[in-house]
Amino acid sequence: MDTQTIEIIGRNYLISQLVRDDVEVARPERDRGVDLIAYLDLDEAGGGFVACPIQMKAATARSFSLAKKQEKFSRMLLAYVWHVQVPDDACAYALTYAEAWEAARKMGWTKTVSWEQGLSYGTTHPSKRLLALLDPYLMGPGDWKRKVREVGTDSFAF
Numbered sequence: 001m002d003t004q005t006i007e008i009i010g011r012n013y014l015i016s017q018l019v020r021d022d023v024e025v026a027r028p029e030r031d032r033g034v035d036l037i038a039y040l041d042l043d044e045a046g047g048g049f050v051a052c053p054i055q056m057k058a059a060t061a062r063s064f065s066l067a068k069k070q071e072k073f074s075r076m077l078l079a080y081v082w083h084v085q086v087p088d089d090a091c092a093y094a095l096t097y098a099e100a101w102e103a104a105r106k107m108g109w110t111k112t113v114s115w116e117q118g119l120s121y122g123t124t125h126p127s128k129r130l131l132a133l134l135d136p137y138l139m140g141p142g143d144w145k146r147k148v149r150e151v152g153t154d155s156f157a158f
Contacts, residue, residue: 014079018148023144034076038053054076059083075096080134
């Protein structure tokens with residue numbers, strides 16, 4: 001399966017999860033680091049209109065990475081969609097940059113040469129320790145709405 005197909009399947013899985021949680025979705029016309037915009041247009045709990053950008057990383061297995069360049073989007077959700085080829089196993093994790101950075105720090109990644117050179121660090125074989133750090137960010141029913149409200153309310157609400 002080629003990378004474009006993986007991305008399409010992952011994006012559609014992610015959209016289905018957002019819509020399931022009554023979160024609206026928009027797709028930017030140009031690729032500038034934002035894959036989707038999740039928003040709540042009639043969210044009384046969040047104060048009206050609430051939105052946050054999402055960058056998605058889709059994979060056929062487990063994969064977690066963080067790039068220093070993502071730091072510029074402090075309120076962006078990083079969505080990691082795993083097992084896109086197997087619908088029953090597919091899952092998604094959603095973290096802010098700060099949450100992902102904290103996991104990377106605890107794993108020792110932020111002390112690597114790659115990270116210090118301003119690049120990135122990641123793995124396609126997450127350890128049990130990393131999986132435990134990511135576990136609070138595994139998205140289930142209702143979690144997307146809560147996460148979008150939490151992240152979006154701080155950055156853009158009127």
